[in-house]
Amino acid sequence: MKKTQKRVVADWVESFCLHPDDYDHLADRLLESSTPWSNEEVALSLLIFKLMQEERSQGKTQRGNGNVEIYRPDKGYEPGQALRFPVLEDIEGKVISVRKGFNWTDGEFRVIVVSCDDNCTREFASMLPKHALSTDDLGLSGIEGQTVDEFARFLLREHGTHLWGQIKKDLISRGEIVCLAGYWFPRDLLVEISSGHLNLVEAILDVSAGGPLTPEEILQQLGVRADGDRQLMIFSLNYALQQDQRFDEVGPSGSVLWFLRSMEPTEIIFPPERLRCQPVVPDVHLLSPDLEQLALHLHDEFSPENESYGAEGPVEMVLSYPHRCTGTLPLGANTAHIFPEAQISPRIKITIRDALSGDQLPGWVVQHERFVSGLGPLYEKYEVPAGARITLLPCAASSEVLVQIDLRKSVREWVLTASAVDDKLRFRMSKRLVGVHYAEEQIIAVDDVEDVEAVWERLHKNRVALEHTVLEVFRELVQLTPQGAVHAKTLYSAVNVARRTPPEPVFGELLKRSYYRHVGEAYWTHDSDSEDRYTD
Amino acid sequence: MTEASSITSVLSTALRMKMDTPFHIDFDWWEHQRREYVFYMRSHLCEEHQYKFVSEEDDDDQMLDWVDSRTGQVCRLDYLHYTLRTHCAIHPEFLTKRASLVDVIFRLFIANGNQPLTVTELALRIGREGQEKTIFRTLADESLSKGLRPVQSGSGTNV
Known part of the structure; x- marks a missing residue:
């Protein structure tokens, strides 16, 4: 493919979007086939349709039959002629005058003044000897032996992500053709699933401990025969279940599995507050390269x-x-x-x-x-x-x-242990039987889980500032080593007993507050004399 | 311009603009300041043309037709602008040369045929991602803007 042709194809792809004709075409084809189509089938059908439209409109231009013509810079135009500009979002306009063009590089050419249907007057080159738009638009006839079908496949291969993204966006915003698990079908042509059937599905899932069941298994248990239009039946059932709040689609990409929402575990319907956390926005916490690396690990x-x-x-x-x-x-x-x-x-x-x-x-x-x-x-x-x-x-x-x-x-070892004393979180070293491999700086045993959780709940409810929590935890940890130094990873792990936080805000505190002092590697100490900004 | 009036100008412009507002060079704005226009446009010329334009007594007033290589659309440009767009702007250093933020944005619009761009797109193109707010503030300040202004709805030509 020539460079100019590549450019035209890239422009065509960039300006690609669906028009009313395209939706009608797709709905007609889906009606004819009576079965939902995959993403690829939909994309291919639409591309072939659009490419054939391009071919037809090129033919119209060549014949110059008096209708709206596709603008090409190499052609000559007269006042009164109607033109369409595909690279300018398909705007149309009428030539109102023609003048001589002038510059030193393009040779002799003319300039047409066009009154466009968006109420703007624009000028375009005409009778210009060389221009990318004058090459056989999209090169449909220039690629030897390549059919429209093959060219559509080529476009999908080379520009599939962009084209499919646009098709999907346009189809979803139009809403007439619905998608389920990568298959598409017109909403109005779906098989009706009655409320009686949906109640039965609820009962079927209930006796299956909530599920998950595939739509095929559900249809079988419903006793619905769908020999001829099995795929359509499954698609319609999936669509009806998706619209009903009682059912939850829980399958991984590429497969559909249904579960009864009321039987899903509480922790997935109402995720534990313990895990709730704001994602860190990149570059908000300015860390030293060492701390950044540590956070990454x-x-x-x-x-x-x-x-x-x-x-x-x-x-x-x-x-x-x-x-x-x-x-x-x-x-x-x-x-x-x-x-x-x-x-x-x-x-x-x-x-x-x-x-x-x-x-x-x-x-x-x-x-x-x-x-x-x-x-x-x-x-x-x-x-x-x-x-x-x-x-x-x-x-x-x-x-x-x-x-x-x-x-x-299993070996008895000294490990960091959290407990709650007087409604406050305390840390100490205690001997514990440990039977798993662990990260030395991050192991934490908990004495009385309920009491520790009560402290977490109090801190969470009172929205205690991170600065205070980090300092409280640091003060506890710093007493536990003879050197009076705390490893940054240990601080991160211990702070997470008190509140859920990623490492970046914790490490940010170490750099922000003057009362923390770096003593080498990932160890930090605490200078209580500098705690001028903090009151207990 | 006094400090107060400068702030008022920034605020009134900012009120009309959003982060997704497309900007371009408003050449109508430059129409009223012809001398400054010539001086400013000359400052963006490459070395070869700096010399050529200085040696010529006055700019050629003849308008030239510049043809957009993508759309075929024609813009009428003066000789200075035509030279910048068809010659100086295609040199790799045109966009990479050290320059103020406003100058870099201005050059970008010269090079792209004055196709409108949002602040986010500008930041991406000039390699200043994350500095969108600075760009926005700069463009909002009409005293600094060098004719870089929001695209008015209904404007059909770029020039």
């Missing part, structure tokens, strides 16, 4: 996304206290590839498999709140503390995840 799900996006294979992670407490796992950029995702469903039903015993547990991926629930029984079974190392492995089945608690021989 902590892989907090609310930290700005980093280069681990797009990772593959197993992931080793360190369990934080909020997730230990709520029986969940974080859904961050580094773990995203392990769990299934969905384009629309906010919740996805998964199976969690214990790599040690092979036991299966029901789990949920809660996309927006960035966590995976259902790990509680596993944490209890292996007495997993906050700070434990856990390995996540992807499975062949997209909705299954393998979780490996990294066990080791």
Whole structure:
């Protein structure tokens, strides 16, 4: 393909959008086929239709039959002629006068003055010897042996993301042709699913412990025969279930699974306050390169996304206290590839498999709140503390995840321990039996979970400022080492017992407040004489 | 302009503008300040043309027809503007040369045929992502704007 032709194709793609004719064409084709079409089928059909329209309009230009012509800079025009300008969003206009054009580089040409239908008068070149628009528009006839169908496929291959994005946007905004799980069909032509059928579906899911069931399984249990239009029947059922609040679509991308909303676990309908957190806006907290690197290694799900996006294979992670407490796992950029995702469903039903015993547990991926629930029984079974190392492995089945608690021989060790004294959070070192591998700077045992949670609740309700919480926790931690120094990771982990926060705001405090002093590597100390801005 | 009137000017302009307002060079604005226009446009010429224009007594008043390579649309430009757009603006250093924020934006519009751009698009094109508010404030200050103004609805030509 020549450079100029590439440019024209790129311009055509950039100005691509659907017109009323296109919607009518697609609705007619879907009616003829009586079956929903995939994204690719829809895109291909629309592209072929539009390319054939282009071909026809080019023919019209060549014939000059007196109708509205497509403007080409190499042609000559007379006053009174009607023109259309595809690269200017298809505006039309009438030539009102012609004059001689002048510059030193383009040779002899004329300038037509056009009164456009947006009430603007514009000037265009005509009889211009060379111009990109004068090449065979889109090169439909210039690519040897290539049919419109092949050219449409070529466009999808080369510019699919842009073209499909525009098609999808236009179809959704028009609303007449609806989409479900990557398939499209006109809303008015769907098979009617009665309220009686929907009540039956509710009962079917209820006796299946809420689900999930595929639409095929539901149809079978409904006893609905759909031999001829099976796909249409499934599409119509999915659409009806989607419109009914009682049902929740919980399948990963590419598959549809239905669950009864009333039987979904409470923690996925009302995500735990313990996990709620504002994502960190990139570059808001100005950190030193060392602290920035440290924050990156902590892989907090609310930290700005980093280069681990797009990772593959197993992931080793360190369990934080909020997730230990709520029986969940974080859904961050580094773990995203392990769990299934969905384009629309906010919740996805998964199976969690214990790599040690092979036991299966029901789990949920809660996309927006960035966590995976259902790990509680596993944490209890292996007495997993906050700070434990856990390995996540992807499975062949997209909705299954393998979780490996990294066990080791149980040994009594000194570990950081949180407790609540006089309604305040206190930290001390205590001897604990630990039977899992853990991150030394992040392990935290908790003496009385209920009391500690009561302190968290008080701090949460009173909206205590992060500055105060960090200082309180720092004062506690600094007493626990002979050197009087606190590792930044330990501070992050301990602050997360008191409130949920990503590392960046905590590390930001270390740099912002004059009473923290860096003593080397990731260790910080505290200068109580400089606490001029803080009162207890 | 006094400080108070400058602030009033900024505020009144800002009230009319939003972050998604497209901007362009308003050449009608320059019509009323011909001497400043010639002086300012000359400051953007490449070395070769700086010399050429200085050696010529006056700018050629003849208007030339510049043809947009994408749309075929014609803009009538004076010799100085035509030279900038068809010669100086295609040099790689035209956009990368160190210059004030206003000058860089002005050059960008010269180079792109005065196609309107929002503040976000401008920041992206001149490599100043994250400084959208600074760009916005600069464009809102009419005393600094060098004719860089919001596109009025219904304006059909770019020039």
